[in-house]
Amino acid sequence: MSIEESELARSSCSDESDDLLRGDKRYPFYTVLFFVCLVMLLLMPEQVEVMSDEGWYLQPALGPLIGLVTMLLFSFVQICGALLRLVRISPSVWLEYIYEVVSESRVAIITSILFYVFLQSIDKIGFFLSTFLLITTLIFLTRLLNRFWLLMAFMATVLIMLIFRVAIGLWMDDVWLYELLPNAVADFCNMYL
Amino acid sequence: MENILLGLNEVATFNVLAAIVIGALIGVTIGSIPGLEPAGVMAILLPLSFTMAPLAGVMLLVGVYGGAWYGGAIPSILMNTPGTPVAVLTTYDGYPMAQRGEGKRALSIAYTSSFVGGMISVTSLVLLAPVLAKIAQKFGSPEFAMLALLGMIFVVLAHRKHVAAAIVMLGFGILLGSIGLDRSFNTQVYTFGQPWLLGGIPLVPAVIGLFAMSQAFVLLSNKGRDSFRTKLDEGGYFSGVIELCRHKMVVARSAFLGVIMGLLPGVGEFGSQFFSYTLAQKFSKDPDSFGKGNPAGVIASETSNNAVTASVMVPLLAFGIPTDALMAMLLAVFMVHNYVPGPTLFAERPEFISGLYISLFVMNIVAFFYLTFATRWMVNLTRISGRFIGAVILVLGFVGSYSQSYRVSDALIALFFAGIGYVLRKNDIPAIPIVLGMVLGPVFLTRLKQSMGISNGDLTLFVSRPISLVLLSITVLSIVVYVVGRMRARNA
Numbered sequence: 246m247s248i249e250e251s252e253l254a255r256s257s258c259s260d261e262s263d264d265l266l267r268g269d270k271r272y273p274f275y276t277v278l279f280f281v282c283l284v285m286l287l288l289m290p291e292q293v294e295v296m297s298d299e300g301w302y303l304q305p306a307l308g309p310l311i312g313l314v315t316m317l318l319f320s321f322v323q324i325c326g327a328l329l330r331l332v333r334i335s336p337s338v339w340l341e342y343i344y345e346v347v348s349e350s351r352v353a354i355i356t357s358i359l360f361y362v363f364l365q366s367i368d369k370i371g372f373f374l375s376t377f378l379l380i381t382t383l384i385f386l387t388r389l390l391n392r393f394w395l396l397m398a399f400m401a402t403v404l405i406m407l408i409f410r411v412a413i414g415l416w417m418d419d420v421w422l423y424e425l426l427p428n429a430v431a432d433f434c435n436m437y438l
Numbered sequence: 439m440e441n442i443l444l445g446l447n448e449v450a451t452f453n454v455l456a457a458i459v460i461g462a463l464i465g466v467t468i469g470s471i472p473g474l475e476p477a478g479v480m481a482i483l484l485p486l487s488f489t490m491a492p493l494a495g496v497m498l499l500v501g502v503y504g505g506a507w508y509g510g511a512i513p514s515i516l517m518n519t520p521g522t523p524v525a526v527l528t529t530y531d532g533y534p535m536a537q538r539g540e541g542k543r544a545l546s547i548a549y550t551s552s553f554v555g556g557m558i559s560v561t562s563l564v565l566l567a568p569v570l571a572k573i574a575q576k577f578g579s580p581e582f583a584m585l586a587l588l589g590m591i592f593v594v595l596a597h598r599k600h601v602a603a604a605i606v607m608l609g610f611g612i613l614l615g616s617i618g619l620d621r622s623f624n625t626q627v628y629t630f631g632q633p634w635l636l637g638g639i640p641l642v643p644a645v646i647g648l649f650a651m652s653q654a655f656v657l658l659s660n661k662g663r664d665s666f667r668t669k670l671d672e673g674g675y676f677s678g679v680i681e682l683c684r685h686k687m688v689v690a691r692s693a694f695l696g697v698i699m700g701l702l703p704g705v706g707e708f709g710s711q712f713f714s715y716t717l718a719q720k721f722s723k724d725p726d727s728f729g730k731g732n733p734a735g736v737i738a739s740e741t742s743n744n745a746v747t748a749s750v751m752v753p754l755l756a757f758g759i760p761t762d763a764l765m766a767m768l769l770a771v772f773m774v775h776n777y778v779p780g781p782t783l784f785a786e787r788p789e790f791i792s793g794l795y796i797s798l799f800v801m802n803i804v805a806f807f808y809l810t811f812a813t814r815w816m817v818n819l820t821r822i823s824g825r826f827i828g829a830v831i832l833v834l835g836f837v838g839s840y841s842q843s844y845r846v847s848d849a850l851i852a853l854f855f856a857g858i859g860y861v862l863r864k865n866d867i868p869a870i871p872i873v874l875g876m877v878l879g880p881v882f883l884t885r886l887k888q889s890m891g892i893s894n895g896d897l898t899l900f901v902s903r904p905i906s907l908v909l910l911s912i913t914v915l916s917i918v919v920y921v922v923g924r925m926r927a928r929n930a
């Protein structure tokens with residue numbers, strides 16, 4: 246095979262990978278789901294005890310088995326025509342694709358990370374400050390931050406505090422930051438902020 | 439008469455009235471903001487409703503649910519952007535009317551149609567639910583197992599273009615519903631040794647993640663214009679009443695279809711809306727004017743949307759079977775208060791049932807009058823940026839998921855489901871079957887185990903009992919009709 250022919254074959258192969266991965270975006274989703282279900286099914290003996298004295302209908306595995314087999318079969322139905330070709334796609338193409346998907350979903354990923362940080366910061370700096378910082382950071386990252394939206398973020402935070410902490414009395418752990426304040430102020434802050 | 443008085447007694451409390459009014463106002467308001475869906479807001483309010491009296495909790499959520507369909511007409515008509523997904527067809531004729539300078543008239547027609555549809559729907563609930571509940575008294579475990587199966591199959595088949603995807607998601611829901619401690623044998627099922635999974639996957643954080651927080655991700659990812667300025671022309675707000683009198687048949691037909699479609703699991707607002715619109719066009723003397731600003735188009739779409747809102751509760755109240763994700767949330771409120779929907783609820787809590795009927799009538803009146811008089815201010819809500827709303831939804835998502843058990847881990851579960859919901863939204867895969875799998879899956883499995891226990895594993899039990907046989911036959915027939923229809927469509 247000449248160099249041109251081999252390059253042509255490679256490019257047609259990469260075109261096919263492109264069609265599979267980027268044509269119908271659900272293919273990769275169902276492929277991942279298919280293998281996750283397969284692994285979960287293989288783990289079943291470890292994860293669910295078999296009650297040998299009981300009938301099939303009373304087994305604790307009945308529910309997960311119905312769920313997993315349904316998912317496995319129908320995700321296979323979605324990808325059956327393309328499964329072999331999908332499996333044959335080289336890891337580098339898959340990596341490239343994953344990089345693309347991640348960069349497409351970067352806002353959701355960054356937001357998730359910020360939300361996680363927000364959850365961890367609540368018992369450190371308090372719900373009020375965490376909420377205000379989360380909303381402000383998000384509107385900054387989405388290029389919305391200006392004086393008007395900053396004021397709106399502050400007002401929304403105050404409103405959330407008034408509804409959930411003051412009116413409904415949503416309970417939260419004592420906050421590390423408030424411990425640095427005088428007792429009376431700390432009690433007030435722990436109760437309402 | 440006695441029941442009505444008992445119901446009035448239930449409703450005439452500050453908490454219930456406040457819940458009706460606040461629920462309806464929140465619903466109408468969120469409906470008027472494009473991109474904000476009632477399911478997400480209901481999910482956020484769900485834990486709050488657990489702390490309220492049963493009727494107040496239910497009405498808060500139902501108010502949001504019903505109110506949103508009213509409010510969805512505002513952006514549909516003024517901005518050509520449906521406020522709620524079910525208001526799509528209102529844009530077809532509502533927006534051309536607004537462009538002609540008849541925005542207020544179109545809004546009036548939409549509100550009046552919604553009101554009439556809503557009232558007919560509540561009447562159907564009042565008439566049908568007790569009758570079906572009486573039938574449900576004859577149900578045993580095999581019948582309830584078959585009914586749960588039928589509900590799941592209907593919901594799957596309702597996703598006409600994504601049936602295989604819906605089945606996969608239903609399977610996922612059934613799996614999620616099975617995780618935790620199996621109480622019959624005190625054994626762990628897919629907990630991976632994690633103590634926080636022993637209690638199973640909590641429904642509320644899952645729903646909040648799937649519907650509210652994933653929506654926040656989408657709103658925050660928006661790159662284009664996500665706020666709108668709208669202007670309202672001059673005109674009367676009550677012209678809709680006259681218009682409805684001119685199109686009595688369209689109103690009657692659309693309301694009837696809405697009620698019937700509401701009874702069928704998974705079909706709901708979308709099915710009724712498309713059928714009603716198509717029939718209104720077919721029987722019109724001027725079918726070509728549809729899509730160009732024909733008031734009958736707005737009437738068909740809005741009447742049928744709102745005719746679903748109460749009739750969709752019939753299967754839940756009569757059989758305890760939720761037919762969509764929003765009804766699954768309502769079921770959670772019922773269960774928290776130990777109100778088990780089904781025939782016993784009608785016998786044991788007649789005051790609650792009557793109170794619910796009266797509250798639904800009141801909710802429709804509140805939503806109608808609020809919209810009629812507040813539209814001129816409400817149109818300004820469309821100026822709020824979607825990205826800002828997304829940021830606020832995230833915080834509310836935390837509050838909603840955390841407040842049920844005061845556990846930050848629940849918020850992390852919500853975050854996990856938000857990721858799943860986001861991927862599903864991006865790939866156009868339905869998330870509703872997951873919730874129904876989580877709710878109906880355990881119902882089906884429990885009843886199946888009970889039935890099989892009675893018959894010692896003999897599956898013929900399901901065909902030897904008449905009601906169970908009928909339900910099983912409907913299930914099989916629905917699948918056969920769908921498969922044959924697909925094959926015909928493929929061959930054509």
